[in-house]
Amino acid sequence: MNRNSIRRATTCCLTAAVVLSGSSFVSQAAVSAGAGNLISAVAEVRTGDAEAGISKELSRALTQDAEKESAADTQESGTTAEKDTKKKANKKKSKKESKKESKKESAASEYENIAIAQVDNYVNIRATAGEDGEIVGKLYNNSACTVLGTEGDWYKIHSGDVEGYIKSEFLVVGDAKLAQSVGHRVADVKTGTLNVRADASTDAELLGQVPEGEELSVIEEKDGWVKVAIEEGDGWVSRDFVECSTHYIVAESKEAEEARLKKEEEERKAAEAAAKKASAQSSSSSSAQSSSSSSAAAAPARSYNPPSGGNGQAVANYACQFVGNPYVYGGSSLTNGTDCSGFVMSVYGAFGIGLPHSSSALQGVGYAVSPDAMQPGDIVCYSGHVGIYVGGNTIVHASTPESGIKYTSPANYRPIVAVRRIF
Numbered sequence: 543m544n545r546n547s548i549r550r551a552t553t554c555c556l557t558a559a560v561v562l563s564g565s566s567f568v569s570q571a572a573v574s575a576g577a578g579n580l581i582s583a584v585a586e587v588r589t590g591d592a593e594a595g596i597s598k599e600l601s602r603a604l605t606q607d608a609e610k611e612s613a614a615d616t617q618e619s620g621t622t623a624e625k626d627t628k629k630k631a632n633k634k635k636s637k638k639e640s641k642k643e644s645k646k647e648s649a650a651s652e653y654e655n656i657a658i659a660q661v662d663n664y665v666n667i668r669a670t671a672g673e674d675g676e677i678v679g680k681l682y683n684n685s686a687c688t689v690l691g692t693e694g695d696w697y698k699i700h701s702g703d704v705e706g707y708i709k710s711e712f713l714v715v716g717d718a719k720l721a722q723s724v725g726h727r728v729a730d731v732k733t734g735t736l737n738v739r740a741d742a743s744t745d746a747e748l749l750g751q752v753p754e755g756e757e758l759s760v761i762e763e764k765d766g767w768v769k770v771a772i773e774e775g776d777g778w779v780s781r782d783f784v785e786c787s788t789h790y791i792v793a794e795s796k797e798a799e800e801a802r803l804k805k806e807e808e809e810r811k812a813a814e815a816a817a818k819k820a821s822a823q824s825s826s827s828s829s830a831q832s833s834s835s836s837s838a839a840a841a842p843a844r845s846y847n848p849p850s851g852g853n854g855q856a857v858a859n860y861a862c863q864f865v866g867n868p869y870v871y872g873g874s875s876l877t878n879g880t881d882c883s884g885f886v887m888s889v890y891g892a893f894g895i896g897l898p899h900s901s902s903a904l905q906g907v908g909y910a911v912s913p914d915a916m917q918p919g920d921i922v923c924y925s926g927h928v929g930i931y932v933g934g935n936t937i938v939h940a941s942t943p944e945s946g947i948k949y950t951s952p953a954n955y956r957p958i959v960a961v962r963r964i965f
Contacts, residue, residue, distance in 0.1 A: 653721045655689045656790075657699065657713040667706040667793055671696035679704035679795040684724040686790035689715055702792035724791070726959070727760035729768050729784035736784070738777035742767035749777035750942070751871060752926050757902040759925030759957065760786060771925040771956065773882065774942055806909040813965050816894030818852055846877070849892045854919020854965045858932040861889045867947045869940045874899060882928050885940040885947060886921055889930060895964055901928040908962040913954065916961055922953055923960040929953075931961075 659665055664682040668675030671693040679702075681687060687701035687708070696707045697715070714720055731754050739746040742765065750772050752758065758779075762769035767778045768786060794802070849860045870879025876888050883901045890897050897907055905923045916922065920931040929939030929950070936951040 653718040654716050656721045657687050657689050657697065657715040658717065658720050658724055659683055659685050659687070659708075659712060660714050661712050665708055665712040667699070667701075667704050667708055669706055671698070671707040675707060677796065678706045679793045680799065681708060681793045682791060685792060686721065686724065687713070687793060689713075699793075702794065703798065704793040704795045721790075725788040726790070727786065727788050729758045729760050729770055729779065729786050731756045731758065731783065732785055733783040736779055738770065738772050738774070738779055740777055742769075742778040744780075746778070750774035753872065753900075755900055755902065756926050757905075758784070759959065773924070773927040773956075802909075809908060809964070813893075813895060814852060816852070819894055852893070852965065854917050854963070855933075856919070857889060857893060857965065858918035858930060858938070860892060861885075861930045861938050862932060862949075864889075864947050865938060865949060869943050869946045871943070880940050880947075882940045886928050886930060890964065901926060904928050904962065905960040906962075908964040911961050911963050913958045913961050916953065917963070919963075919965055921962045921964070922958060923962065924956045925959060927956070 659681045661683050664680040666677045667679040667681055669678050670676070681699075681701055681704075685701065687699040690698045690700055690705075692698070692710070693707065695710050697710050697713055699706065699708055699713075731752055734754050736752045736754070736756075738749045738752060740749050741747075752772060758770035758772065760768055760770055761776055763781075763786065766781050768781055768784055769776055769778050770784075846863050847860070850856060851859075864876045864885075867877055868879040869881060871881050872884070873879040873881055874884030874888050876885065880888060883899050883904060886904060887897045887899050898904060901923060904921055907921065911917075911920060913922075916931045918931060918933045922929050922931050922937050927939070929937035931953060932938050932949070934951070935953050936949050937953050938947065938949055940947045941950065
C-alpha cells in the first residue's frame with residue numbers, strides 16, 4: 543500500500559467512528575465490511591436531518607481530503623520535475639566545463655616539451671653535452687625540437703632526424719604562444735576532390751575545389767569543420783576529408799645539409815644545360831617559322847614566342863605570354879586551360895625542367911629563398927596555390943575559373959608559404 547492509500551484509509555476509519563457514535567441506523571456489519579462499504583451505507587441513510595447532515599459531512603470530508611492529496615501530489619511532481627531539470631542542466635554544464643578543461647590540458651600538454659630555438663641564425667647540435675661535443679646537426683632560428691631530458695645546463699633534444707644536445711640558453715621550452723606562432727597548422731587533403739564551402743555546412747555555397755594530396759593552411763577549427771585558405775578565399779572543409787597537423791621547421795643533420803647542397807648544385811648545372819638546349823631549339827624554331835610564314839594560308843589568332851634564354855627572367859617572360867588564357871581545374875595546357883600547378887609545371891617544362899603537378903609538391907623543388915629576396919622566375923607557393931614571380935612585386939598565375947591566367951600584385955597578397963628557385 544502506498545502513502546496516499548494509507549492516508550485515505552485513515553481518513554475513512556476516523557469518519558466511520560464518528561458516524562457509528564452519532565447514529566444507530568448504521569449496522570456493525572457495515573463497519574466490518576470496510577471503508578468502501580461504510581461510505582455506501584452512510585449514503586443510504588435517509589431518516590432524520592441529523593443522519594443526513596452526517597452523510598454530507600462525511601462526503602465533504604472525503605472530497606476535501608482527496609483535493610488536498612491531489613494538490614500535494616501535483617506539487618511533489620512539479621518539484622521532482624524541477625529537480626530533474628536542474629540536475630540535467632548541471633550535468634550538461636559539468637560535462638561542458640569538463641570538456642573545456644580537457645581541451646586546455648590537451649593544448650598545454652601538446653607544447654609542454656616543445657622547445658623553440660631563439661638565435662641569430664642557427665645553433666649547433668652536439669653529440670655530447672659540452673662545447674667539445676661533435677657537431678651532428680643545426681637547429682635554425684624559430685625551428686622546433688622535443689626536449690628529452692637535461693644534463694646540467696644542456697638539453698637533450700630530438701628534431702627531424704637529429705638527436706643530440708643544445709645549451710639551454712638557446713631554447714625556449716613550453717611556450718605555447720611562441721610554438722603556435724612559429725608552427726604552421728596544415729590540413730592534408732585525403733579525398734579525390736575536396737569541396738571548400740563558404741560556411742561550415744554542406745548546404746553552403748561552393749567556394750572552390752582542391753585535389754587530393756594538397757596541403758592547405760588552417761585558419762580555424764570547430765565542430766568537425768576546418769577553415770582553410772585557398773585561392774578563391776578562406777572557406778570551410780569537413781574534417782572527415784582532411785588530416786590536420788602542425789608543421790615546424792626542424793633540425794638538419796650534418797649529412798642532410800651536405801646532401802642538400804650537393805643536390806642544389808646539381809640542379810643548377812642541369813638547369814643551365816636545359817636552358818642552353820632550349821635556347822638552341824628556340825633559334826631553330828624561329829627560323830622554321832620564318833621560312834614557312836609566307837606560305838601559310840592564314841595567321842593564327844594569337845602566337846606565342848618559344849622559350850628563349852636560360853635564367854629566371856627568361857622563365858618569367860615566357861610565362862607572361864599566356865595571361866588571359868583560361869583556368870581549367872586539373873589542366874596543364876598553357877593555351878587551352880590549366881590550373882595553378884599545371885601552369886608552373888608547363889612553363890618550366892618548356893625549358894626542359896620536369897616539375898610535379900601539385901602546388902604542395904612544388905614547395906620542395908629547387909632550393910629555398912627568402913620572400914624578400916625573390917627574383918623573376920622564382921616559384922611562389924601559397925596555401926593550395928602557386929605562381930611565378932615576374933618582378934615588381936608581382937606574380938603571374940592561373941588564378942580561378944573566373945579570372946584565368948593573370949597578374950597579381952603585391953606578391954604577398956596572401957601569406958607566402960615558400961619560395962623556390964630553379965635557375
